[in-house]
Amino acid sequence: MDPRRRQLPPLDLTPWPTTRPPRYCSNSPTTTTSSVARLQAWVEQVYRPGYGHLAATLAPCWSSHDLCLYGLDILSDLWSVLYLQPERTPRTLYAQAEYQARILPALAAQLVTETSGCGHTLPRLRRTS
């Protein structure tokens, strides 16, 4: 087993609807290490293995970008709503198609734009800010 996976918390399979507020913002007192770790678990256990070329575009520095945290929060919660249901209705199937064909690619593109040229992947000595 990949040693990085042992450090990830289990996926939150809390049934929908959830009443929790948005948790991800670098300057928010409600953002906690565990909330980001939960999101990282979803990225490593669901997003990267399951969404091919879209997930491959996610920069390793995504957790340093609020836009990425918000986007992945939406994607992970919506994934839970769509794929952790006890049965698959025609409405759920249609929503899954919307998720994969439109929502996921649009948000993945936002994440790429946000992290392109951000400087996090450059060696520390070459950073300008």
Ligand SMILES: [Zn+2]
């Ligand atoms: Zn970055």
